Amino acid sequence: MPTYKVAGEVDAFCTRCKLSLAHTIVAMVASKIARVRCNTCGGEHAFRTEDSSRRTAVPTTQRPARRTVLSFADRLAASNPAEATPYNPKLTYTLDQLISHPSFGLGIVTALRQDKMDVAFKAIEKTLIQGRGAPLDRPSFHPPQPNLEYPGDKPPSHRSTTDDSERK
Numbered sequence: 001m002p003t004y005k006v007a008g009e010v011d012a013f014c015t016r017c018k019l020s021l022a023h024t025i026v027a028m029v030a031s032k033i034a035r036v037r038c039n040t041c042g043g044e045h046a047f048r049t050e051d052s053s054r055r056t057a058v059p060t061t062q063r064p065a066r067r068t069v070l071s072f073a074d075r076l077a078a079s080n081p082a083e084a085t086p087y088n089p090k091l092t093y094t095l096d097q098l099i100s101h102p103s104f105g106l107g108i109v110t111a112l113r114q115d116k117m118d119v120a121f122k123a124i125e126k127t128l129i130q131g132r133g134a135p136l137d138r139p140s141f142h143p144p145q146p147n148l149e150y151p152g153d154k155p156p157s158h159r160s161t162t163d164d165s166e167r168k
């Protein structure tokens with residue numbers, strides 16, 4: 001069994017990082033560690049191992065369960081494509097909403113989290129942006145979309161300078 005001392009290092013559960021991380025011992029009571037400082041966030045808190053913190057932690061069963069999309073093909077087949085809402089990153093969508101995407105086709109919203117949503121399309125599941133009415137003021141990740149025409153791209157040039165038909 002290792003012996004600990006103040007200013008020594010110990011692996012402890014950080015209450016702020018929610019992770020088991022290297023901590024520096026700041027106080028000890030007899031041979032037991034009392035307080036530690038997280039080497040990652042600098043937060044000081046009572047010493048606890050990950051095991052002892054799990055007793056008070058929220059049970060994992062309370063985490064939002066991923067929705068199963070077993071009947072997805074059936075639901076998609078039963079749905080009316082005319083009722084699908086065209087996908088627009090500025091709109092806000094609801095769970096189970098039928099949407100149509102220019103690239104991926106018909107899909108059903110399977111999960112929502114802040115400004116993202118998971119959408120199950122026929123063959124793939126994608127994460128799309130939703131509820132972003134305001135212009136983007138921070139960099140965001142755009143998946144490559146080969147079919148998309150970027151505004152910065154030069155339009156195809158038309159030969160118009162020396163066309164005989166334009167002359168009188």
Ligand SMILES: [Zn+2]
Pocket residue numbers: 014015016017018021038039040041042043
């Ligand atoms: Zn920490």
